Amino acid sequence: MIYLDSAFIEEVESAVAMGWVKGVTTNPTLLNKVNLSPEVCLKQLTAICPGELYYQLCARDFPGMVAEASKAREIIGDKIVLKIPATELGFRVTAHLSSSINCSVTAIYSPAQAAIASEAGAKYAIAYVNRATRLLGDGLALVREMSEILKDSKTEILAASLKSPEEVAATLQAGADHLTVPMSILNAMATHELSEKTVAEFTTNGIGITGY
Numbered sequence: 001m002i003y004l005d006s007a008f009i010e011e012v013e014s015a016v017a018m019g020w021v022k023g024v025t026t027n028p029t030l031l032n033k034v035n036l037s038p039e040v041c042l043k044q045l046t047a048i049c050p051g052e053l054y055y056q057l058c059a060r061d062f063p064g065m066v067a068e069a070s071k072a073r074e075i076i077g078d079k080i081v082l083k084i085p086a087t088e089l090g091f092r093v094t095a096h097l098s099s100s101i102n103c104s105v106t107a108i109y110s111p112a113q114a115a116i117a118s119e120a121g122a123k124y125a126i127a128y129v130n131r132a133t134r135l136l137g138d139g140l141a142l143v144r145e146m147s148e149i150l151k152d153s154k155t156e157i158l159a160a161s162l163k164s165p166e167e168v169a170a171t172l173q174a175g176a177d178h179l180t181v182p183m184s185i186l187n188a189m190a191t192h193e194l195s196e197k198t199v200a201e202f203t204t205n206g207i208g209i210t211g212y
């Protein structure tokens with residue numbers, strides 16, 4: 001599955017119109033960029049998103065996170081996937097909620113964290129590929145190791161923090177099941193200069209059933 005990583009309504013509308021983008025991931029930073037309250041923004045996103053809509057918990061203690069999860073579910077309904085930070089607290093919350101609500105563990109930087117995400121019942125383990133490359137040296141190795149560790153698990157790898165179509169391709173080759181990217185990367189993935197050139201050539205030289 002390919003998700004759009006954005007909370008901008010217009011971007012989500014454009015991505016959904018592409019037909020092959022079925023879900024949307026958000027995070028607190030993205031929600032903060034939108035000129036709407038998070039509640040209103042999430043309601044509008046829910047109305048236009050055809051599939052899963054990810055919301056990241058911001059509360060900093062166990063009861064607060066559980067209460068926030070329940071509020072997020074009221075707003076988003078069955079499309080919700082919670083994003084829960086890969087921390088000791090986040091893993092406890094994931095273990096508590098994962099049997100009743102779809103959970104992902106986000107900001108994963110080590111294969112060991114992916115193992116815990118699986119054990120806690122997360123549907124997705126979110127690897128921060130480009131950030132891991134920048135901060136640790138090799139984000140693709142992280143995805144490869146996660147993929148080996150999760151091969152018999154129900155937890156799937158969602159790759160995030162991807163900065164180019166080439167990095168997207170390498171991440172999928174490394175074993176990621178899904179990916180989330182900003183609008184600029186979605187557009188870049190769908191476009192190739194040579195495809196445009198080749199199609200222009202057919203348009204100039206050819207004919208079809210409706211003519212042109």
Ligand SMILES: O=C[C@H](O)COP(=O)(O)O
Nearest residue numbers: 005026027131160161162
């Ligand atoms: O929500 C997760 C983002 O995909 C992280 O990406 P970033 O490294 O561009 O902030």
